[in-house]
Each structure stands twice: as structure tokens, then as C-alpha cells.
Amino acid sequence: MADVQVSQSKGKEKHKGKKKSKRVGVRIDMTPMVDVAFLLLTFFMLTTTMNKPQTMEINLPPSETKAEVAESNLLTLRITEDFKIYWNVGMEKPVTVDGTDKKGKLINLGKLLKDRNRANPKLITLIKVDGKAKYIDMVDIMDELNINDITRFSLAPMLDDDKRIIATL
Amino acid sequence: MSKAKRVGFKLDMTPMVDVGFLLLTFFMLTTQFKPQDVAEVVLPSSHSVFKLPDSDVMTVTVDKAGNVYLGFDAQPIREAIFGGQNKLKAGIQVELTELGPLLREARIRNPRLRTVIKADRESEYSVIQNVMETLQRENITRFNLVTDLEK
Numbered sequence: 001m002a003d004v005q006v007s008q009s010k011g012k013e014k015h016k017g018k019k020k021s022k023r024v025g026v027r028i029d030m031t032p033m034v035d036v037a038f039l040l041l042t043f044f045m046l047t048t049t050m051n052k053p054q055t056m057e058i059n060l061p062p063s064e065t066k067a068e069v070a071e072s073n074l075l076t077l078r079i080t081e082d083f084k085i086y087w088n089v090g091m092e093k094p095v096t097v098d099g100t101d102k103k104g105k106l107i108n109l110g111k112l113l114k115d116r117n118r119a120n121p122k123l124i125t126l127i128k129v130d131g132k133a134k135y136i137d138m139v140d141i142m143d144e145l146n147i148n149d150i151t152r153f154s155l156a157p158m159l160d161d162d163k164r165i166i167a168t169l
Numbered sequence: 170m171s172k173a174k175r176v177g178f179k180l181d182m183t184p185m186v187d188v189g190f191l192l193l194t195f196f197m198l199t200t201q202f203k204p205q206d207v208a209e210v211v212l213p214s215s216h217s218v219f220k221l222p223d224s225d226v227m228t229v230t231v232d233k234a235g236n237v238y239l240g241f242d243a244q245p246i247r248e249a250i251f252g253g254q255n256k257l258k259a260g261i262q263v264e265l266t267e268l269g270p271l272l273r274e275a276r277i278r279n280p281r282l283r284t285v286i287k288a289d290r291e292s293e294y295s296v297i298q299n300v301m302e303t304l305q306r307e308n309i310t311r312f313n314l315v316t317d318l319e320k
Contacts, residue, residue, distance in 0.1 A: 034186050037193055044196035055285060055313035056217040060305050131295030135231070135288045136213040138297065139316060143215040157298055
């Protein structure tokens with residue numbers, strides 16, 4: 001029993017001595033680890049997507065609602081396939097919005113809507129977009145409304161009647 | 170003399186490595202991988218700055234050709250609506266006639282779902298109009314259109 005203990009303590013001492021002498025010179029080369037860390041860092045920095053997509057919120061009335069609006073309070077916008085904008089209030093004859101290109105038209109439309117809304121705060125804008133038009137046309141119009149703080153608008157399908165009205169102009 | 174000095178030059182890299190690891194942890198924890206897309210869509214641009222919600226999103230994607238896809242961000246609901254074999258897909262192609270019932274079912278399972286429409290800028294408006302009418306019929310009167318920020 002005693003013998004074993006002695007031998008154990010001897011072994012411990014031996015071990016201790018060895019460790020101590022080794023520890024003095026211990027130096028792990030950290031370079032590879034740091035390299036890997038920086039590699040990962042670059043990877044995460046490049047793959048991370050900071051910008052979440054933007055969205056535009058739209059509120060539509062439930063399909064059953066039928067709102068009665070006085071004609072004088074209703075501004076109708078009709079957008080054709082080739083991005084011509086016709087506007088009219090009530091039963092007036094539709095008029096095009098001038099502008100040489102899309103951007104010009106949109107800016108003019110924005111001004112027009114702003115003026116009209118200032119003149120008549122109860123004005124509701126009804127947007128009718130041709131089914132063959134591009135989605136971007138509709139987004140551009142909505143964007144223009146948003147920019148000019150026009151929140152009272154509604155979307156309606158462009159019917160054949162509407163097309164006929166425009167065609168006769 | 171200058172040569173003799175350079176021999177013993179040692180720069181302590183520890184602070185740089187510390188900062189490196191700090192940044193690494195930051196990016197590892199905050200990173201969100203780009204969600205996979207069902208179809209390739211070029212987004213229209215707008216000035217709207219409203220951000221897309223993080224979770225509980227139901228996406229109706231319309232691609233350039235007018236195909237409609239329905240997608241969810243969470244796997245359980247995908248499994249419930251599309252079936253187990255499709256749970257790893259971000260979305261599946263649906264017909265316009267199927268869209269209504271699917272939307273209804275999804276909203277019964279998760280009433281907090283928000284609907285977003287993600288459509289290609291060149292896609293025909295009639296498709297979008299049909300999608301919006303479907304949403305309206307399902308009483309989803311508030312939805313979002315995904316756009317890029319205009320520069």
C-alpha cells in the first residue's frame with residue numbers, strides 16, 4: 001500500500017517537473033486560426049444582406065362595399081397600355097397629362113393631383129389601369145400618389161366602356 | 170544600423186485579432202441569408218420606405234410571363250399547405266383559381282399572416298389585377314407591394 005503511494009507520488013513529481021519545464025517554452029502559432037477567422041469574417045460581411053426590400057402598402061375596400069361618391073368629388077385616372085394618362089373630374093371629358101416622357105408625365109400628374117386635392121379636400125382618386133399595361137406603370141402611379149400624400153384613392157378595372165371613351169377622344 | 174533594428178521588429182497583432190473576432194461574431198449572429206426566390210423577378214422601384222416585415226409573410230409572386238407562385242416564409246405552414254414533399258421549397262406555382270382557397274386556408278392556420286405581392290416590373294397588369302381581386306374577395310384588403318428603393 002505504502003509502496004504504491006510512494007510510487008504514485010514519485011510519478012506525480014516526475015510529471016510536474018516535466019510539465020513545468022515544457023510550459024516555459026509553450027507557444028502555439030495562432031496564425032492559421034486567425035486566418036480562418038478573417039476568412040469567415042469576410043464571408044459573412046459579403047453575404048449579409050443589410051437592406052430589406054421596400055414595400056408599398058395598399059388598402060383596398062372589401063369587395064362588397066359600395067361607396068357613394070358625388071361625381072364632383074371623383075377624379076378618374078385612366079392609364080393606357082402605352083402609358084398615356086387621361087384624367088377627368090366627374091363627367092368632364094378626359095384630358096391627357098402632358099409630358100414628353102414617362103417621368104415628365106408623372107411629375108405633371110403629381111402637380112395636378114396636388115392642386116386638385118388642395119382645391120377639393122374631399123376628392124377621391126380612382127385609378128383605372130389597362131390590363132395590357134405593365135405592372136411598373138401602376139407602381140409608378142401609386143408611387144406618385146404616395147409622394148404627394150394622396151391617401152384617398154381606389155383601384156378599379158379598366159372596362160370596355162372606359163376604353164371606348166378614350167378611343168373617341 | 171537600420172538593418173540591425175529591423176531584425177527584432179515585432180508587431181502585437183492581438184488587438185487586431187480581437188476586433189476581427191468581435192466583428193466575426195457580430196456578423197455571424199446578425200446575418201440573415203437571402204431568402205431563396207421562387208422565380209426570377211426584377212422589382213419595380215418606388216420611393217416608399219416601408220420595410221418588409223420579418224416574419225409571418227405570405228408572398229404572391231408574379232413573374233414576367235404572368236405565372237403566379239405562392240410562398241411562405243415559415244416551414245410548418247408550407248408543409249401544411251403544400252404537403253410534406255414541398256416543405257423545403259420557398260413556394261410553388263399555383264393557378265389563379267387555386268389561389269383564393271389556398272390563401273384562405275393559410276390565413277386560418279396563421280391569422281397574423283401578412284400578404285405581399287412581389288411582381289416583375291414587366292409583367293402584365295391584368296395578372297396583378299386578378300391577384301388583387303382574389304385578395305379582395307378573400308377579404309385581404311391590406312397588402313404590400315414589394316419594390317426596390319428608387320435611386
